[in-house]
Amino acid sequence: xxxxxxxxxxxxxxxxxxxxxxxxxxxxxxxxxxxxxxxxxxxxxxxxxxxxxxxxxxxxxxxxxxxxxxxxxxxxxxxxxxxxxxxxxxxxxxxxxxxxxxxxxxxxxxxxxxxxxxxxxxxxxxxxxxxxxxxxxxxxxxxxxxxxxxxxxxxxxxxxxxxxxxxxxxxxxxxxxxxxxxxxxxxxxxxxxxxxxxxxxxxxxxxxxxxxxxxxxxxxxxxxxxxxxxxxxxxxxxxxxxxxxxxxxxxxxxxxxxxxxxxxxxxxxxxxxxxxxxxxxxxxxxxxxxxxxxxxxxxxxxxxxxxxxxxxxxxxxxxxxxxxxxxxxxxxxxxxxxxxxxxxxxxxxxxxxxxxxxxxxxxxxxxxxxxxxxxxxxxxxxxxxxxxxxxxxxxxxxx
Amino acid sequence: xxxxxxxxxxxxxxxxxxxxxxxxxxxxxxxxxxxxxxxxxxxxxxxxxxxxxxxxxxxxxxxxxxxxxxxxxxxxxxxxxxxxxxxxxxxxxxxxxxxxxxxxxxxxxxxxxxxxxxxxxxxxxxxxxxxxxxxxxxxxxxxxxxxxxxxxxxxxxxxxxxxxxxxxxxxxxxxxxxxxxxxxxxxxxxxxxxxxxxxxxxxxxxxxxxxxxxxxxxxxxxxxxxxxxxxxxxxxxxxxxxxxxxxxxxxxxxxxxxxxxxxxxxxxxxxxxxxxxxxxxxxxxxxxxxxxxxxxxxxxxxxxxxxxxxxxxxxxxxxxxxxxxxxxxxxxxxxxxxxxxxxxxxxxxxxxxxxxxxxxxxxxxxxxxxxxxxxxxxxxxxxxxxxxxxxxxxxxxxx
Numbered sequence: 001x002x003x004x005x006x007x008x009x010x011x012x013x014x015x016x017x018x019x020x021x022x023x024x025x026x027x028x029x030x031x032x033x034x035x036x037x038x039x040x041x042x043x044x045x046x047x048x049x050x051x052x053x054x055x056x057x058x059x060x061x062x063x064x065x066x067x068x069x070x071x072x073x074x075x076x077x078x079x080x081x082x083x084x085x086x087x088x089x090x091x092x093x094x095x096x097x098x099x100x101x102x103x104x105x106x107x108x109x110x111x112x113x114x115x116x117x118x119x120x121x122x123x124x125x126x127x128x129x130x131x132x133x134x135x136x137x138x139x140x141x142x143x144x145x146x147x148x149x150x151x152x153x154x155x156x157x158x159x160x161x162x163x164x165x166x167x168x169x170x171x172x173x174x175x176x177x178x179x180x181x182x183x184x185x186x187x188x189x190x191x192x193x194x195x196x197x198x199x200x201x202x203x204x205x206x207x208x209x210x211x212x213x214x215x216x217x218x219x220x221x222x223x224x225x226x227x228x229x230x231x232x233x234x235x236x237x238x239x240x241x242x243x244x245x246x247x248x249x250x251x252x253x254x255x256x257x258x259x260x261x262x263x264x265x266x267x268x269x270x271x272x273x274x275x276x277x278x279x280x281x282x283x284x285x286x287x288x289x290x291x292x293x294x295x296x297x298x299x300x301x302x303x304x305x306x307x308x309x310x311x312x313x314x315x316x317x318x319x320x321x322x323x324x325x326x327x328x329x330x331x332x333x334x335x336x337x338x339x340x341x342x343x344x345x346x347x348x349x350x351x352x353x354x355x356x357x358x359x360x361x362x363x364x365x366x367x368x369x370x371x372x373x374x375x376x377x378x379x380x381x382x383x384x385x386x387x388x389x390x391x392x393x394x395x396x397x398x399x
Numbered sequence: 400x401x402x403x404x405x406x407x408x409x410x411x412x413x414x415x416x417x418x419x420x421x422x423x424x425x426x427x428x429x430x431x432x433x434x435x436x437x438x439x440x441x442x443x444x445x446x447x448x449x450x451x452x453x454x455x456x457x458x459x460x461x462x463x464x465x466x467x468x469x470x471x472x473x474x475x476x477x478x479x480x481x482x483x484x485x486x487x488x489x490x491x492x493x494x495x496x497x498x499x500x501x502x503x504x505x506x507x508x509x510x511x512x513x514x515x516x517x518x519x520x521x522x523x524x525x526x527x528x529x530x531x532x533x534x535x536x537x538x539x540x541x542x543x544x545x546x547x548x549x550x551x552x553x554x555x556x557x558x559x560x561x562x563x564x565x566x567x568x569x570x571x572x573x574x575x576x577x578x579x580x581x582x583x584x585x586x587x588x589x590x591x592x593x594x595x596x597x598x599x600x601x602x603x604x605x606x607x608x609x610x611x612x613x614x615x616x617x618x619x620x621x622x623x624x625x626x627x628x629x630x631x632x633x634x635x636x637x638x639x640x641x642x643x644x645x646x647x648x649x650x651x652x653x654x655x656x657x658x659x660x661x662x663x664x665x666x667x668x669x670x671x672x673x674x675x676x677x678x679x680x681x682x683x684x685x686x687x688x689x690x691x692x693x694x695x696x697x698x699x700x701x702x703x704x705x706x707x708x709x710x711x712x713x714x715x716x717x718x719x720x721x722x723x724x725x726x727x728x729x730x731x732x733x734x735x736x737x738x739x740x741x742x743x744x745x746x747x748x749x750x751x752x753x754x755x756x757x758x759x760x761x762x763x764x765x766x767x768x769x770x771x772x773x774x775x776x777x778x779x780x781x782x783x784x785x786x787x788x789x790x791x792x793x794x795x796x797x798x
Contacts, residue, residue, distance in 0.1 A: 001590075001591055001594050001595075001596070001626070001627060001628045002594055003509075003596065003653060003654060004509070004562055004594070004596075005508055005509060005654075005657055006507075006508060006509060006510065006511050007511075009507070009508035009509070009657045009660070009661060010657075012660060012664075013660075034463065036462060036463060037462075039458040039459055039461070039462055040458065042458045042461045042462075044454060044458050044461060047454075047461070048450075048451070048454040051447075051450050051454075052447070055443060055446075055447040055450075059438040059439065059441045059443050060438055061642065062438070062441045062443060062446070062640035062641070062642040062643075063435060063436075063438055063441075063640070063641055063642060064433065064435060064636075064641040064642070065642065096666070097496055097666035097667075097669060097670070098666055098667055100664070100665070100666050100667045101665060101666035104664060104665045104666065108405075108408070108532060109404050109405060109408035110402075110403070110404060110405060110408070111405065112405050112406075113512070126663065126664060126667065129663060129664040130664035130665065132664070133507060133661060133664055133665075163403055191400075192400055195400050195401055195403070196400075197400070197402065197403075227400070228400060229400045237463075241461035241462070241672075242461070242462055242463040242464075242671075243460065243461040243462060243463070243464065243670065243671045243672040243675075244461075244670055244672055245666065245667070245668065245669060245670045245671070254402060255402060255404075258404055258408045258409075261408070261411060261412075262408060262532060264525065264528060265411075265499070265503060265525060265528040265529035265531070265532055266499070266500060266503045266529065266532075266665070267495070267496035267497055267499050267500035267503065267644065267666075268496075268497055268499045268525065268644070269644065270496060270644060270670070271496070271642065271643055271644045271669070271670040271673050272641075272642045272644070273640075273642040273643055273673065274670050274672065274673060276642075
């Protein structure tokens, strides 16, 4: 028969990152491409014990669970959020299959064909992909290292009447940037005034290199000023392990209830066995100490990567040293195209994601995203050397 | 702010089954409501060992996985399907979060606002809920114990030009009915001729009470006649345990590739730890023997339920003895309303799902669904007595 796929299903492509990830499942390529946490630091033994404890609680642990997710885990998440000035009851939290599903569920209950959403530019490409299935119009707002430009934000709200703004205000993907508090406040006030929902995506916020530095979440700022225009999503994929795929979204009861209903149709519920194991882990294991350990290690890796890049003498290249997260955003000399560099790099045996992937509209082609969290010292040294070699070769062929 | 939820998000209700499931998480109510497998037969020890083996394979098991799902598990599923005359390669199989997500992903790549889909009537209510988020028009086809009525099917295809037909041809939810092979063939021919995609939902097909009885899947029949108009979905929720939420969907590469892309935006991938554990389980454990065991037990429970119902002398009530699956479909006397009976029943301490929930359009109000798989002898005896009492009380107040 002749299949009649929807337009998004016919026209949207598989993301290059995911395809690269497939390539790099062999060891031939050193990959700075995926947003992968460091495997050698996974709390595997603690997690194994957590699963063992779940199995001792009896067979009911293996039965169907609630769509909302395992209640004791939602309570724990509530306690962890309270320490960061986000105050939500368990029924204002929905457990999801990674924060990716949270993004999709917001879209599902909030966006219609033709709805306009605003995003930073560049921004997380798989969020764009999720949104595009709803046939929405995505409008980028001018963004810099301090966040969205207030004037452009106001102009775009005025012009497009968006339903939703999607942002990653702390250690953004792909840039690693952090919004200034004044920009955060401005976003909340603008959106509250114009009835625009803010989706705050915060997968990296806890992985900060200066432990005492405080970057207030949009959700906490909004709650402090009595505003209900923010939904907040995060995940344990970066702080525990990705394989469990446990994320969550929180917000007002009205929004969370709508998303629970949508999730029921979407998959009934996420793995309740994994949720119970994560509850057991959080109950017995010092996750904060663990996060401190990986943040310190990621900072070391990031500094090593920067040192190695400096040694490559890449004329015209620049970057800002990240204060947290997992990514370094690299701008090459103006006349270089990161997609061309990628082809050369793959021949050298190193992968990254060209910036092009992350832009809405015309991309800045000389940019690329490097993940520094996943690769240890030895491989990182070899990988950056290969990358340097590839860039130098591209420079020679361009000039 | 004033939220602007989409119309489905505003108007679709949480299913009564899920709400009942919440109620019945206490032990006060004996529940025949949920579609729950029997906990006392879960292969808990084998599953525990399967998880232990995954943890010995190293930390990479805890990293991000492929959107398609863990490849060795897809290979195993392929082998299992081949024995039932369904022939698909691993890249024609997508692992999902339960078969519920498979239904949602088909909808996501295939349905647009206003698309028409055909269903049996009554049919699985949470599939209806998934479809309704896509603002489609659901048209019921006259159905009886042998499947969809061929004349009505032809007429509805002619009149509505549907994009998709959703069916549960073997041990249907809620009725337990089984389509005749001739009806299966007729559906495939009609749909192939008119370019209509068939979604075959088969969560119960392996739980058959006569081990040697053969009910050919639509997918196998279509493949045998060289037709590509069927996608097939099933799950390990009923045959292993629900908590893992591991289902799958298979079909031609064109359709599966589109669904993989959609799943990437929807949640990147389902729990890869659980997928690896299920692979380990299938590798070392005799799942077929286990399925034989639970099928025999469910048959005993079903016969007990029928014996107990007969003892209640419910005037005007009738049912067909199921040949597999988990549900008994009960028709009460014409003048009884199962929703009224439910209210009375909850006071007596027993729950079920009124048939109303499963109908598209005007329901047959004197019907209800009883799950016989979850409840052991003692509770079932008490539960059916309570149900009988509730029905008799309703009879007295009606007449």
